[in-house]
Amino acid sequence: MAEQEQKHTMTLGLDELQAIVAAAVKEAVAASQGNNASIAEALKDARKPYVDPKTIANDKSARRSMIAAKKQEKERTEFYQEKVCPHTMGSSPNSARSLPDSSFAIHVLDTGEVIGVCTNCQKTISSLNQNDLRWFAIKGGNIRSSAGTRFFSDPLKAQRARLSLDQKELILDELTGELKEDDATPEPVSAE
Numbered sequence: 512m513a514e515q516e517q518k519h520t521m522t523l524g525l526d527e528l529q530a531i532v533a534a535a536v537k538e539a540v541a542a543s544q545g546n547n548a549s550i551a552e553a554l555k556d557a558r559k560p561y562v563d564p565k566t567i568a569n570d571k572s573a574r575r576s577m578i579a580a581k582k583q584e585k586e587r588t589e590f591y592q593e594k595v596c597p598h599t600m601g602s603s604p605n606s607a608r609s610l611p612d613s614s615f616a617i618h619v620l621d622t623g624e625v626i627g628v629c630t631n632c633q634k635t636i637s638s639l640n641q642n643d644l645r646w647f648a649i650k651g652g653n654i655r656s657s658a659g660t661r662f663f664s665d666p667l668k669a670q671r672a673r674l675s676l677d678q679k680e681l682i683l684d685e686l687t688g689e690l691k692e693d694d695a696t697p698e699p700v701s702a703e
């Protein structure tokens with residue numbers, strides 16, 4: 512017995528002992544810090560509301576179908592505006608009577624640009640778009656509206672002031688057909 516006990520006895524220098532203790536303490540501290548960090552992480556996670564991955568997947572899927580539906584609706588609208596609607600009065604399926612008159616409600620913008628919106632399909636035309644000018648040429652049943660043009664003695668002259676000569680020609684020929692006089696700078700007049 513005494514021999515066995517002796518075998519287990521070891522002699523350590525103070526330095527060695529210090530090194531061992533220091534290493535052990537360091538390890539313990541590191542381990543406890545690691546634990547603290549993971550506890551902190553766990554606490555943070557616990558505060559977050561749990562969201563089922565299925566819910567996330569469903570949301571994504573709903574979003575995808577919503578985008579697809581919007582795209583389809585846009586395509587349908589464009590098809591209806593370009594290929595179906597004749598842009599004439601009473602062309603809505605709900606209309607009891609129809610007329611060959613243009614269904615575009617014409618509005619003059621402050622910039623001078625003349626736009627038209629089909630009261631049936633909401634297609635919007637502009638006097639600045641060459642392809643749209645043919646629509647302006649068709650007489651319509653809607654009274655032209657405008658804003659900011661009332662201060663000019665000649666509203667049409669004021670509107671076309673900023674346009675190029677070509678555009679002025681086109682708009683005048685196709686839109687009014689009546690005002691062919693010179694294009695002098697419009698004279699503003701008081702509203703009173």
Ligand SMILES: [Zn+2]
Pocket residue numbers: 592596597598599614629630631632633634
């Ligand atoms: Zn239309």
